[in-house]
Amino acid sequence: MARATATALDSEQLPGKPLAPVKRLPPSAQRAVPRVVARAAQGSAWQSRALNRLLPWLLPAALLGLWYLGSERGWLSDQVLPPPAFVYQTLVDLASTGDLWLNASASMQRVLVGFLIGSGLGVTLGLVMGLSKTVEDYLLPSFNALVQIPVLGWMPFALLLFGIGEPLKYVLIAHAALVPVTLCTLQAFHQVPKRLLEVGQAYGFSRRQIVTDIVLPSAVAPIFTGLRLGFTKAWLSLVVVELLASSEGLGYLIAYGRQLFQLDLVMAAVVVVGAVGLLIDRSFEYVERRLNKGRAVIPGRLV
Amino acid sequence: MAATQPLTAVQGNGLRLENISKYFSSTSTDTQLQVLDNVQLDIAPGEFITIVGASGCGKSTLLRLILGLDEAFDGQILLDEKPIKGTGLERGIVFQDHRLFPWLTVEQNVAVGLKNAPLSPAQKRETVREHIHLVGLQDFVESYPHQISGGMAQRVAIARGLVNRPSVLLLDEPFGALDALTRTRLQRELQHIWQQEKITMVHVTHDVDEAVYLGDRVVVMQPHPGRIRRIVDIDLPRPRNRSDARFIALRDDVLSDFAEVS
Amino acid sequence: MSTLTSSAAPSPRRYRGWVLPVVAVAVWWLATHQGWSDSGLLVSPQKVAATAWHQFTSEAFWRAISSSLARNLSGFFIGTTLGLVLGCLLGFSRLFERVVGPSFNTFKQISLFAWIPLISVWFGLGDVAKVVFLSLAALVPVVVNTCDGLRNVPPAFLEVAKVYGFTRWQTIRGVMLPAALPSIFTGVYLALVYSWLATIGAEYLLVSGSGIGNTLIDGSEHFMMDLVLFGMVVIGLVGWGLNLLARNLERRMQRLYGITPR
Secondary structure: HHHHHHHHHOOOOOOOOOOOOOOOOOOOOOOOOOOOOOOHHHHHHHHHHHHHHHHHHHHHHHHHHHHHHHHHHOOOOOOOOOOOHHHHHHHHHHHHHOHHHHHHHHHHHHHHHHHHHHHHHHHHHHHHHHHOOHHHHHHHHHHHHHOOHHHHHHHHHHHHHOOOOOHHHHHHHHHHHHHHHHOOOOOHHHHOOOOHHHHHOOOOOHHHHHHHHHHHHHHHHHHHHHHHHHHHHHHHHHHHHHHOOOOOHHHHHHHHHHOOOOOHHHHHHHHHHHHHHHHHHHHHHHHHHHOOOOOOOOOOOOO | OOOOOOOOOOOOOEEEEEEEEEEEOOOOOOEEEEEEEEEEEEEEOEEEEEEEEOOOOOOOHHHHHHHOOOOOOOOEEEEEOOEOOOOOOOEEEEOOOOOOOOOOOHHHHHOOOOOOOOOOOOHHHHHHHHHHHHHHHHHHHHOOHOOOHHHHHHHHHHHHHHHHOOOEEEEEEOOOOOOHHHHHHHHHHHHHHHHHOEEEEEEEOOOOHHHHHHHHHEEEEOOOOOEEEEEEEEOOOOOOOOOOOOHHHHHHHHHHHHHHHH | OOOOOOOOOOOOOOHHHHHHHHHHHHHHHHHHOOOOOOOOOOOOOOHHHHHHHHOOOOOHHHHHHHHHHHHHHHHHHHHHHHHHHHHHHHHHHHHHHHHHHHHHHHHHHOOOHHHHHHHHHHHHOHHHHHHHHHHHHHHHHHHHHHHHHOOOHHHHHHHHHHHHOOOOHHHHHHHHHHHHHHHHHHHHHHHHHHHHHHHHHHHHHHHOOHHHHHHHHHHOOOOOHHHHHHHHHHHHHHHHHHHHHHHHHHHHHHHOOOOOOO
């Protein structure tokens, strides 16, 4: 009973020793705190919001202006930096002649196939290791060792084994996706909150029930994060592989343009690569956010 | 008030709140929420005031206004007959979450309070050590916050609040996050410290028992909007006994206010 | 190997990890010994070991690996320094973040390697171009994590700084930077990892000069599987070493902050 304990404690000896007689500090200088405006005037709020929306465009506009000026005035030769109009024109040409679609779809197909293979394998591997400690003991150390070699390190090896055709690309892209997906899936299984598992045990859940009803639902979100990361890596590897060893695709366009010193083509292709990557990443983010609703988001971003 | 400590050792630094009203405006809708309504309070120098009320009665907001973290309110807050402006070292605070910096040791955390105080480094070191002794943590000066318990961390926070010898110490539910046993012990420590230091203390809590145990006067607040319902004099000698009949009567009296307000 | 499989008690957990690699090497050796394939690509473990020995005692190899590492570290340091500066600017100044932030976010979406051809036009194919590219690779994660860390300093700590009268500079140095340090460190850690990855890629794409990546490509062009395997192992080892170093530093820092290490 609280009252009883309170009385008992009251008679305890207190820690701490008494202080010297109190000497007050001189009053400190008055310090103003930025005023919190509780009632904002309507007019100025609208104006500042409009200005706020313009700010992000300042830098790109300035850069674009400098670029335009630079090529107009001939500060830079066309070979080093083509005028913005050229790049735009090239983009339009690519789109209208169907070249853009041809190459973009080749890239998309590669990355999708590679990603699906890699993430499928990755989820399976992570699942198997996550569910069985035995399997994890046998496989994980070797897996971790192999992970130390980056995708690009595997490339010459894969080149020797598969030659320069499509399988090379699929294998490398799949590998790029497999690593983060496996690791994130495994972590998803390790991260199941212990307290939830204990609830399952307390209610006599069978092992299978624990897996399907507790482990899998809580693992979905981290697995998805792994998928998103895997796709980013896959896209990155796609670009490198196409730069090095292909005859069509967005990376190929970049390499081709570079060889012919057609920088407008290079830049146009870079823009497309960026745009596609952005689009897909945003879609992943959207789904991830839907999945994470009502869940404490773990802070810390991985690029 | 005969049983409370003599006030002669303290300078004239009474705190006065005059007609304090505060509104929060919502940015999404165009409505305004009144959080405090005409709060009027006179606190004598060296007095221990406890403010008790349910959630939403604005007691924490009131503390932030006195502290100076928030300057948008109607009315005046006077310390020693002078209106306060922003934050100042003469008003200290102990937060509910101890807010110790995890990258500093106990000693360094207490020293944070003296960061901008006009003292020499030697004087600062001396004062810091004194205050760590005051809360009984002299064996933990080199420890980091994650190495000590919640109760100990809160004691460090109290030491930090007192280290620059403020005229007023504000305490915002300082023991709310602690277990009952630690809470009881810290209440006694706080009372002991108050009797040593003779600092005016404004202590906000939702625990009626704590409010009656610690305060010279208990200010009961009611919510929507926050206003003072009444002020109860606690005319009991210290150290107080929770089993004392008069204590129980006073506590039940204050509690009865909450039985009515839903 | 037989001792692991024939023991009655379950094999000690620690050794389980070795089973797979040992079996794999054994199968590999068997394959070459029995001549299961007559492809020139199937090189025996002995041959790889011999190549490794040959490389480790050759001057060319050490020159290659040290140029790779030198470029890696230069790019890493330049990129990290610039990244810290940019990240701090983005973190401290709301205006700067509003103007530069969105452009930076768009820029970082573009796959890193897509920039190489442009870089090769502007900077050539040699060391300068590679270091520029590596700096870019290191810069991005540092900026992102530094900015995040600074923007996510708990407001509770900032209030403590305000209460004790910290100047803006004192707040930055005493509260914001220490609170953001774990995040900043994550960024630096990622920069180390990414810049090693980028080093190899840069050597493939910007082919002038020497480096371990060049050695690998040579090996593949001349169908020397043993050289390729050797190169892969070296790359993996260096990456692992860098990783270990970074993780060690990270653990040391986490202990200071009381974060339980992963």
